[in-house]
Amino acid sequence: MATQVSPTVNGRRHSLFLRSAGALQTLTIFLQAVSAGLLLTSAYGETLHSVGARVMYGATMLYVLAAVLAWKPGGGSLRPVWHASGFLVLASAQVLLGIAHVPSLHVPLGVLMFGLSVLVLVPRRSPTHAQDHRGGDGALT
Numbered sequence: 001m002a003t004q005v006s007p008t009v010n011g012r013r014h015s016l017f018l019r020s021a022g023a024l025q026t027l028t029i030f031l032q033a034v035s036a037g038l039l040l041t042s043a044y045g046e047t048l049h050s051v052g053a054r055v056m057y058g059a060t061m062l063y064v065l066a067a068v069l070a071w072k073p074g075g076g077s078l079r080p081v082w083h084a085s086g087f088l089v090l091a092s093a094q095v096l097l098g099i100a101h102v103p104s105l106h107v108p109l110g111v112l113m114f115g116l117s118v119l120v121l122v123p124r125r126s127p128t129h130a131q132d133h134r135g136g137d138g139a140l141t
Helices: 007-041 045-071 080-097 104-121 125-134
Strands: none
Touching: 007 045, 007 104, 045 080, 080 104
8 A cells, every 4th residue: 555645745855855855955065174183183184174075065965966956856946956967067067176286266266165065954944934923014023
């Protein structure tokens, strides 16, 4: 006997997976900043930063997968797929700049990636949601 799951429940699962993957990506980027500090101060920092780069890249690929799963089955917005794909491009550039030892571009790109990944975690307010909290004169109540 097959169990039918409503599209709303399925959409919530994919949305939760997408938000979790985004949070994981943000965490791994933050840990890369920590390991970069250890790279400068300890002998094991280089190994930790190298392993962290692989984990961060994997988390970025997981974010792309989550975005595609949130979009494709339920016909959701394509915007998360574009955001995730952009992160994958930035992560690829970050890895290449790290391998090439170009810290003048590698470090600012890492800061940019962290900032953008934090922005992805901030929930968006829809225009209709903002109108719900307005009084008759248009002021927020």
